[in-house]
Amino acid sequence: MKKKWLALLLGTSLALTACGSNDDDNAGKEPAENKETTTAGAGDAAKIYENKCSSCHAVNLEGGVGPNLTEVGSRLSKDEIEHVILNGQGGMPKELIVGDEASKVADWLSEHK
Template sequence: MKKTLFAVLFGFVLILAACGGGGDDGDASETAAGEDLYQQNCAACHGGDLSGGAGPSLENAGDDFDHDEVVSIILEGYGGMAPVDVSEDEASDIADFVTSQ
């Protein structure tokens, strides 16, 4: 009886694992990673909600700059902003988050 119950439960777990985590969540997970990186590297100046502070608001950054421009700004700096010490992939994730807001 225990073996049968275990086999059924194990099969159920395998089915759930096979069905979950797929789909088009790549963009969502990149945006979530970008939000975490933004909070760690950018929020002190640009605000936790992108509303600004010591640095300008980024609430409409996606209207003014495209993804690649935001990556460049992050890696090279812009105006009085120093370059941010992140990898290009991390800068891309941050840009995904900022331009999607």
């Protein structure tokens, strides 16, 4: 009977160890919410846009849920675009992109005329 309990205890311990969290993958990394974006470490405005904006405005800027941005630079200045990014407009929530990245994306979008 003792062998059965010992086997059950060892088996349970082994199973719980195997099902534990894998903290080694995240060791030394900052949580994603502390970064401005997660894929645009190099600051590439197109990558930031793709990561944060393309789900509504489409990868090709043609719009979808959000408006068409293919010629947004002919309608709005860089500062006006950045204002919309930071403060939202219509159904667009504010601060999807902040700081330097918002400025980079606004500059990039202002070139689309």
